[in-house]
Amino acid sequence: MQEIITLAHGSGGKTTGDLIKNIFIKHFNNDILMKNEDAASFILSGRAAFTTDSFVITPVFFKGGNIGKLAVCGTVNDLAAVGAVPLYLGCGFIIEEGLPLKELETIVEAMADTAKEAGVRIVTGDTKVVQKNAADKIFINTSGIGIIPDGIDISGYNAKPGDKVIITGTVGDHGCSILLEREKFDIYADIRSDCAPLNKMVGEVLSKTKDIHVMRDPTRGGVAATLNEIAVQSKVGIKLYEDRIPVNDQVRGLCELLGMDPLYMANEGKMLIIAPEAAINDIMGVLRNTVYGTKSCIIGEVTDEHESRVVMKTVAGGNRIVDMPVGDQLPRIC
């Protein structure tokens, strides 16, 4: 019989202990976690960055990853986006009873593998089990701490007119992949989530030049939402060029069919980088030689016109506002 998670796994007794030992410690395996204290302790030096994120996704397993990989990438990328070197993660699991143990282990394994790739350690955690229908299979929260090296000042408030806007690869892959798998539209397309830890790529860029003004990973709401946030925070305009924005053919096709816009679809393995023109060649040179940045493109620039707005020159030559998304994009009628 298939082993499943029961309320006993969250009771705090022996079953919980077994679960921690046989799954979490087995895979996360590091000396800080193994001490099994109420809190992890470690020494930090320098300016710390601290972030947290919760992950709820249907389906839990998708092309290109699963909720575990996503939970590590999300937090690692948030730390990387402020220029921090991610060091330690904590994670909280809320599991719906009935989840097959095997699925949990696959998720935890993905977290361990991704943490290893990113060079971070998962040093503390918590597990709760809730009754059927009180959660959707599994929810994961991860928090992370990293150190920002000296000389780095990256912030959403720092974009300056004249800066260039870089995206580190194709847009919309994650959002489209999840939409396809969740909605079961009977459309066949080989679209994979781009979910990936970006801290090493960012680290390589920063070791070449620290002259980066803004960095953000355009997750929910996509490139459109993230650039709008930056335009408002920095009190600048952002101009995009539609013909320079990289989009996978299959993503473009799916978006055409459903009446959606790749600019608004989520990414989980891309970074938007805004930097002064003088640094752009260095940045692009490094990015193009990294695993996750080979398709990096300069897609626009920061201007002192149309403050707080993102405007795009379309392929037809006209201009249009790329506004903040309102709610989720929904498939259209015709």
Place this chain on the structure above:
Amino acid sequence: MDNLSVAFRDSKLASLLTEKLSKYRGGKINIMEVCGTHTMSISRYGIRSLLPEGINLISGPGCPVCVTPLYFINSAIELLDEKDVIITTFGDLMKVPGTSSSLIMEKARGKDIRIVYSPLDSLKIASENEDKRVVFLSVGFETTTPVTALTIRKASEEGFGNFSVLSANKTIPNVLKILALDKDVKVHGYLYPGHVSAITGTKLYHELAFQYGIPGVVAGFEPLDILHGILTLVDMINGSKKAVVNEYKRVVNEEGNKEAIKVTDQVFCPCDSVWRGIGNIPLSGLVIRDEYEAFDAWKVYNLKPCIAEETPGCMCGEILRGKLKPTDCGLFGKKCTPENPVGACMVSSEGTCAAYYRYQGV
């Protein structure tokens, strides 16, 4: 050429067309794009910003969500009082405000509302939930209706007992005639909807051209389609040519799609229909035929359409008829925004107001 859509987005050809259009020096002309997808494309590609001052684009009544009357949403919400009802709908309808609620609010309150891409998906949901009753909310024009008709026919053939359709489907020809006769609306030329025409063929537009003297171009939805369509219309209007030109021959022919017309006729028959903001237009809607009444949610649930008042100040009617621009409405961008739409034109991304809202100030 990578594929059809890329070919019709060629920026060099687009700038050639724009250059030709920019030389226009004649009097002011109004071109009505009838279809919501045209409205959407025009704003998506920033086409208004490419036109000279004398050429004015008016958005017509072709956004199916926008012209769906308030009572339809109210009736759908009323249906959800039945505990065993699952509503299936196209995504566009989710945010449309009814009198006191919307589908998206009802979903948050725990009602079972599911977004489908095709009406046929509703049958799948019905067979997976035999203890529930599934109601598909059907709006749309000639393009969307055939699949709904097909779904009803399939449900009938396979003996579904837990599926029905709440329909508010509409047809395009009569509303165009009403607009052509409306003295307040000065349409000099129509940009006809490519998708609708693919089903209906182009014959139905001849009457408008010959009897009412309004030329028209059937155009696709890519930027080159639209720019070229406008260029052709400008030439026709200035040359007083009363004709219909089909520039979407890769999809549209004179006769239309006979299969699609057949299945629609089999399941639906014409009826008078209320257009939000415009009012009742004779024989501009479709009702499910008596043979299929077991699948007509209006009858199955004994729903009575109750005409509801629009929010005071909402100019959707004038805007849908092309009499006013969204920016002429006092609510536009203030009380009525995509976050909090008051009128239907702000709700759908195809709606004129939503399209303008995105475009403003550039």
